[in-house]
Amino acid sequence: MKPSAFEYFTASTVAEAISLLERYEDEAKIIAGGQSLVPMMNFRVAQPEVLIDINGIKELDYIRQEDDEIVIGALTRERDVELSPLVQEKCPILAEAISLIGHASIRTRGTIGGSLVHADPAAEIPVAIYGLDAKMKVVGPSGERTLEPEEFFLSYLTTSLEPSEILVEVRIPVLPQKTGWSFVELTRRRGDFYIVAVASILFMGKGGVCKEARICLGGVGPTSIRAEEAEEILAGQVITDALIEKAGQKAAEAADPESDYHASAEYRRDMTRVFVQRGLAEARNRAKGG
Amino acid sequence: MAGRRRITVKVNGVEYEREVDPKRLLVDFLRDDLELIGTHVGCEHGFCGACTVLFNGRSIRSCLMFAVQADGAEIMTVEGLAGDGKLHPLQEAFREHHALQCGFCTPGMLMVAYELLRDNPDPTEEEVRLAIAGVLCRCTGYKQIIDAVIAAAPKMRGK
Ligand SMILES: Cc1cc2nc3c(=O)[nH]c(=O)nc-3n(C[C@H](O)[C@H](O)[C@H](O)COP(=O)(O)OP(=O)(O)OC[C@H]3O[C@@H](n4cnc5c(N)ncnc54)[C@H](O)[C@@H]3O)c2cc1C
Ligand code: FES
Numbered sequence: 001m002k003p004s005a006f007e008y009f010t011a012s013t014v015a016e017a018i019s020l021l022e023r024y025e026d027e028a029k030i031i032a033g034g035q036s037l038v039p040m041m042n043f044r045v046a047q048p049e050v051l052i053d054i055n056g057i058k059e060l061d062y063i064r065q066e067d068d069e070i071v072i073g074a075l076t077r078e079r080d081v082e083l084s085p086l087v088q089e090k091c092p093i094l095a096e097a098i099s100l101i102g103h104a105s106i107r108t109r110g111t112i113g114g115s116l117v118h119a120d121p122a123a124e125i126p127v128a129i130y131g132l133d134a135k136m137k138v139v140g141p142s143g144e145r146t147l148e149p150e151e152f153f154l155s156y157l158t159t160s161l162e163p164s165e166i167l168v169e170v171r172i173p174v175l176p177q178k179t180g181w182s183f184v185e186l187t188r189r190r191g192d193f194y195i196v197a198v199a200s201i202l203f204m205g206k207g208g209v210c211k212e213a214r215i216c217l218g219g220v221g222p223t224s225i226r227a228e229e230a231e232e233i234l235a236g237q238v239i240t241d242a243l244i245e246k247a248g249q250k251a252a253e254a255a256d257p258e259s260d261y262h263a264s265a266e267y268r269r270d271m272t273r274v275f276v277q278r279g280l281a282e283a284r285n286r287a288k289g290g
Numbered sequence: 291m292a293g294r295r296r297i298t299v300k301v302n303g304v305e306y307e308r309e310v311d312p313k314r315l316l317v318d319f320l321r322d323d324l325e326l327i328g329t330h331v332g333c334e335h336g337f338c339g340a341c342t343v344l345f346n347g348r349s350i351r352s353c354l355m356f357a358v359q360a361d362g363a364e365i366m367t368v369e370g371l372a373g374d375g376k377l378h379p380l381q382e383a384f385r386e387h388h389a390l391q392c393g394f395c396t397p398g399m400l401m402v403a404y405e406l407l408r409d410n411p412d413p414t415e416e417e418v419r420l421a422i423a424g425v426l427c428r429c430t431g432y433k434q435i436i437d438a439v440i441a442a443a444p445k446m447r448g449k
């Protein structure tokens with residue numbers, strides 16, 4: 001199908017984009033990479049009367065390190081994040097997660113900010129963002145706010161962004177050397193939206209002990225979640241196969257999936273167990289330098 | 291209300307200036323306004339890859355972009371491959387290896403294969419598979435396409 005008619009504006013600064021959003025309020029939509037919005041417009045699921053194109057806001061396209069954080073502008077293309085040597089070295093789990101999104105031609109247009117604001121419950125970036133404990137910086141008419149993942153993501157396709165706010169930046173703490181990590185997912189075909197995805201991060205202490213573990217699940221509810229009880233099983237321990245087994249079971253209990261035509265709730269829950277166990281084994285190997 | 295816009299784009303080295311409606315998809319602009327019908331349009335929501343073109347040198351889906359957004363851009367379509375009345379080595383390889391039947395996916399396949407071999411002149415079979423995975427073919431079973439891309443690689447390196 002073809003999209004319905006709209007008025008088209010280009011913004012070249014954040015301030016310009018915000019003043020256009022204030023002027024048109026609910027009638028307007030921001031377009032970044034268009035890889036989620038344009039399919040919805042072509043299906044006429046979305047029929048914005050005004051489109052505000054932010055592709056010209058060059059100040060939102062960057063990847064750099066500031067102290068212990070990697071900061072990424074919202075308009076940075078998924079493909080550029082994936083291929084960034086800085087991200088590959090300091091936040092490799094994010095590069096890995098993004099490499100699993102759709103296909104290269106999609107990632108060439110799609111932006112990190114667009115994926116976060118779209119908040120698809122089967123998207124890779126939010127799972128990694130929860131695991132990395134990253135922060136989202138948003139700007140609106142009354143100034144700037146910085147949000148934790150739990151504050152930013154509210155539900156299916158819903159964030160706490162106000163109608164005239166835009167996401168400008170993602171701030172991600174650098175992973176220390178020797179950190180074990182993995183991003184694993186279940187898909188029917190390469191590039192599909194996942195059925196279940198798991199991000200695991202193991203912060204290592206002395207003597208092979210895991211100081212802190214993070215296990216993040218996607219595909220098991222309206223937003224990604226941390227499997228906190230499973231994380232506690234691993235914290236302060238030398239990670240054994242038996243602990244991994246137990247953590248997988250605990251994580252599956254935290255999952256609260258629904259059935260849809262891709263997979264039943266039961267299958268998703270069981271695959272959560274399997275993929276947490278696989279993911280933790282992979283993360284443990286990485287922590288050992290394997 | 292939706293005012294038309296004047297845009298300039300360079301497609302396969304030729305500059306075009308046209309007026310477009312903002313809602314005009316880039317693929318429809320290429321096919322209907324510029325009459326470059328080599329680029330195909332299938333699903334119109336990003337899944338089939340038939341509409342793939344190179345946009346400032348990188349592959350994108352032209353059904354997921356509006357023509358107004360292409361103002362000032364350089365685009366390469368499947369028509370940009372052959373030159374001087376001769377098929378491009380990739381197209382030759384597709385012919386030799388029976389890499390097309392109905393030909394619907396072929397423009398998309400050729401564009402992603404061209405991008406791959408440009409950036410990675412000696413890809414593994416795995417890399418070829420990954421590169422074409424986003425373009426759907428309902429005829430060939432893919433095997434011949436993979437063979438064609440692998441066969442074209444040394445010819446493109448030699449050029
Ligand atoms: C064939 C196909 C396969 C895909 N597969 C996957 C997949 O496997 N996994 C996955 O995660 N994604 C997948 N995607 C989606 C892709 O990752 C999108 O690029 C991404 O979800 C949206 O990013 P975008 O920049 O294209 O956003 P757009 O489509 O431009 O925008 C999405 C939404 O966010 C809003 N928005 C965008 N940027 C901002 C901003 N800075 N501030 C405020 N609002 C903003 C828009 O108004 C819109 O509501 C796929 C897409 C396609 C077409
Ligand atoms: S027509 Fe563009 S991807 Fe199918």
Ligand code: FES
Binds near residue numbers: 430
């Ligand atoms: S040759 Fe018919 S779709 Fe590929």
